Amino acid sequence: MIDLALLPDGGMHWLDASGPKSSIVLSTRIRLARNLQGYVFGQRARDNDRTAILTRVEEAAAAGERLRGAVTFRLDQMERPDRQLLHERHLVSKELAGLDRESRPRPGAALVVGASVGVMVNEEDHLRLHGMRSGFALEEAYAEVEAIDAELGRLLPFAFHGEFGYLTSCPTNVGTGLRASVLIHLPGLVLTREIQKVLQGLTQVGLTSRGLYGEGSDVVGNFFQLSNQTTLGKSEVELLDHLGKIVRQVVEYEEQAREVLLKTAELTVADKVWRAYGLLRYARSLSFEETMNLLSGVRLGVGLNLIPGLSVYTLNKLLIFTQPAHLAALEGRPTGDPELPTVRAAYVRRVLDTEAA
Amino acid sequence: MIDLALLPDGGMHWLDASGPKSSIVLSTRIRLARNLQGYVFGQRARDNDRTAILTRVEEAAAAGERLRGAVTFRLDQMERPDRQLLHERHLVSKELAGLDRESRPRPGAALVVGASVGVMVNEEDHLRLHGMRSGFALEEAYAEVEAIDAELGRLLPFAFHGEFGYLTSCPTNVGTGLRASVLIHLPGLVLTREIQKVLQGLTQVGLTSRGLYGEGSDVVGNFFQLSNQTTLGKSEVELLDHLGKIVRQVVEYEEQAREVLLKTAELTVADKVWRAYGLLRYARSLSFEETMNLLSGVRLGVGLNLIPGLSVYTLNKLLIFTQPAHLAALEGRPTGDPELPTVRAAYVRRVLDTEAA
Numbered sequence: 168m169i170d171l172a173l174l175p176d177g178g179m180h181w182l183d184a185s186g187p188k189s190s191i192v193l194s195t196r197i198r199l200a201r202n203l204q205g206y207v208f209g210q211r212a213r214d215n216d217r218t219a220i221l222t223r224v225e226e227a228a229a230a231g232e233r234l235r236g237a238v239t240f241r242l243d244q245m246e247r248p249d250r251q252l253l254h255e256r257h258l259v260s261k262e263l264a265g266l267d268r269e270s271r272p273r274p275g276a277a278l279v280v281g282a283s284v285g286v287m288v289n290e291e292d293h294l295r296l297h298g299m300r301s302g303f304a305l306e307e308a309y310a311e312v313e314a315i316d317a318e319l320g321r322l323l324p325f326a327f328h329g330e331f332g333y334l335t336s337c338p339t340n341v342g343t344g345l346r347a348s349v350l351i352h353l354p355g356l357v358l359t360r361e362i363q364k365v366l367q368g369l370t371q372v373g374l375t376s377r378g379l380y381g382e383g384s385d386v387v388g389n390f391f392q393l394s395n396q397t398t399l400g401k402s403e404v405e406l407l408d409h410l411g412k413i414v415r416q417v418v419e420y421e422e423q424a425r426e427v428l429l430k431t432a433e434l435t436v437a438d439k440v441w442r443a444y445g446l447l448r449y450a451r452s453l454s455f456e457e458t459m460n461l462l463s464g465v466r467l468g469v470g471l472n473l474i475p476g477l478s479v480y481t482l483n484k485l486l487i488f489t490q491p492a493h494l495a496a497l498e499g500r501p502t503g504d505p506e507l508p509t510v511r512a513a514y515v516r517r518v519l520d521t522e523a524a
Numbered sequence: 525m526i527d528l529a530l531l532p533d534g535g536m537h538w539l540d541a542s543g544p545k546s547s548i549v550l551s552t553r554i555r556l557a558r559n560l561q562g563y564v565f566g567q568r569a570r571d572n573d574r575t576a577i578l579t580r581v582e583e584a585a586a587a588g589e590r591l592r593g594a595v596t597f598r599l600d601q602m603e604r605p606d607r608q609l610l611h612e613r614h615l616v617s618k619e620l621a622g623l624d625r626e627s628r629p630r631p632g633a634a635l636v637v638g639a640s641v642g643v644m645v646n647e648e649d650h651l652r653l654h655g656m657r658s659g660f661a662l663e664e665a666y667a668e669v670e671a672i673d674a675e676l677g678r679l680l681p682f683a684f685h686g687e688f689g690y691l692t693s694c695p696t697n698v699g700t701g702l703r704a705s706v707l708i709h710l711p712g713l714v715l716t717r718e719i720q721k722v723l724q725g726l727t728q729v730g731l732t733s734r735g736l737y738g739e740g741s742d743v744v745g746n747f748f749q750l751s752n753q754t755t756l757g758k759s760e761v762e763l764l765d766h767l768g769k770i771v772r773q774v775v776e777y778e779e780q781a782r783e784v785l786l787k788t789a790e791l792t793v794a795d796k797v798w799r800a801y802g803l804l805r806y807a808r809s810l811s812f813e814e815t816m817n818l819l820s821g822v823r824l825g826v827g828l829n830l831i832p833g834l835s836v837y838t839l840n841k842l843l844i845f846t847q848p849a850h851l852a853a854l855e856g857r858p859t860g861d862p863e864l865p866t867v868r869a870a871y872v873r874r875v876l877d878t879e880a881a
Binding site: 304 | 806869
């Protein structure tokens with residue numbers, strides 16, 4: 168079992184609900200795709216290439232200022248529960264962690280993680296730098312990742328093309344290699360049935376929306392990830408500006424939808440959110456999916472000031488720690504324990520008993 | 525608005541869960557059908573017959589010992605909410621109260637009610653004496669009604685035929701005129717899917733099962749009324765003995781089913797009953813039907829000692845006072861108030877806040 172305390176600040180600062188608009192926008196995430204000259208890209212990289220790349224990244228981290236003290240997690244040498252834990256913490260992708268059925272992490276697959284930024288090594292690209300911040304904070308999140316990118320760029324030969332920009336394994340990432348995304352909670356737009364219209368609008372302006380766990384994952388609990396689709400032909404600042412404007416608008420739509428709900432259906436909404444609270448408070452068995460849906464209801468209730476005495480931080484924490492690998496680690500159980508739904512319900516009750524006023 | 529305090533003990537003693545097996549058998553009810561010689565029976569009785577019958581019953585009540593101080597409720601002179609209230613209190617039938625759509629109580633329709641026994645006057649029969657007791661208490665319930673029957677029989681010319689016994693408006697009631705019934709809660713048999721088999725068995729031994737509000741009413745919340753089908757050819761004692769044996773067996777089946785549930789599915793049942801409790805505790809809008817279903821779940825939880833600190837009496841009270849007319853009267857609202865579901869949820873929360881340990 169890995170010691171999560173090894174993660175500087177436990178990788179959890181983005182949970183603390185301290186950022187702007189954090190009752191609607193849980194977190195902002197920046198990812199930069201980088202590759203090293205002289206090594207084969209992506210799937211075709213041989214094992215010794217991959218190991219060499221990891222060594223170079225670790226050396227660069229140690230040589231620079233900003234990643235000094237970073238910890239390396241060798242996914243290719245870790246048991247599945249630990250890999251799942253890092254994935255649930257949003258620190259590594261499902262692919263890097265080899266969590267798909269019958270897959271394993273490929274040799275050299277690793278996470279090098281510092282105080283606020285992590286580097287996935289040997290994912291689809293040689294390096295994927297990423298950082299998360301609480302709430303809606305594109306500039307701040309980008310600044311952190313950019314600083315480390317700049318430092319690593321001085322120490323490592325990033326593959327860069329004068330015309331195209333940073334070269335990547337998949338052409339959709341060429342250029343800036345930047346993907347910026349926000350994890351956003353849109354129950355108002357779902358309840359007022361405007362969500363489809365909004366999501367279609369997003370596609371038209373170059374944004375994509377996905378579920379909580381990235382590409383191909385389901386939307387559960389009205390949590391959406393919104394991110395830019397293109398990386399090429401615009402500068403980082405332009406991409407962030409564009410995404411920022413659109414997300415700001417989506418946040419406004421959500422706020423308006425919530426006002427409409429309060430005006431036209433306060434009782435129905437209050438009933439819905441309190442029922443969710445009642446179930447979390449008393450259920451004896453909870454699947455993670457149901458927990459997310461109930462947390463979504465309670466989060467809306469807290470956002471609308473219908474449920475007092477409960478913090479968004481508590482809800483964020485529950486969202487992370489009720490995931491299978493987190494819960495199992497926390498309670499000293501095997502990840503596949505059939506009793507996890509019972510353990511989950513007991514954990515949720517304990518947290519709400521302690522933290523709800 | 526009628527003053528329910530006029531009802532000696534409010535007509536509620538059967539609610540107090542003091543009787544035998546009262547966590548499974550809510551109440552036992554005895555009804556005797558009687559008619560007066562010299563007056564036309566049933567539907568064909570003219571208005572002046574009906575009024576005369578009421579006068580004779582009231583005179584007999586005043587002349588005897590056991591119904592002295594009884595109160596007369598003239599259903600034909602009462603507003604619908606009050607009639608509904610008496611029906612919800614299980615003191616008058618839907619027919620006598622004229623609660624079916626577009627119907628009104630017929631002239632002379634009345635309830636003469638004493639400490640423990642009531643007499644419906646000018647229902648299908650001239651007199652229907654009835655008494656209810658908490659729990660499973662056939663003998664005690666019968667003894668009360670029988671004593672009043674004996675007294676009234678000395679004061680009124682009951683229509684009696686040497687061969688057939690008491691004559692009634694409908695041939696199914698001829699003979700003893702006795703219907704004994706128990707209101708029984710069978711969630712164990714429902715959850716173990718044995719209920720259909722048990723109900724079919726009951727029919728074969730001459731019992732009928734109906735919903736909470738008598739003939740034609742739906743089974744909601746796993747509450748069933750079991751009663752004898754025949755009234756002719758057996759003595760009262762034989763009828764009660766037979767019903768008593770069968771009900772005792774059904775109670776045993778239910779207890780066995782609950783043991784099986786505890787052994788094989790304790791967690792599932794605990795989850796179910798605590799979820800019901802959580803919803804009652806926090807919902808902001810509750811229909812009466814949902815309330816009954818949730819109370820059924822909580823009642824099972826209390827019966828299985830899964831939910832501590834809550835009394836069956838509290839649950840019985842909620843079952844009565846969350847009914848539309850009771851709730852409206854209690855909270856000073858019109859019976860058809862569209863806000864009743866909100867008022868009901870608030871009432872349930874208040875009672876549970878106060879009475880749950």
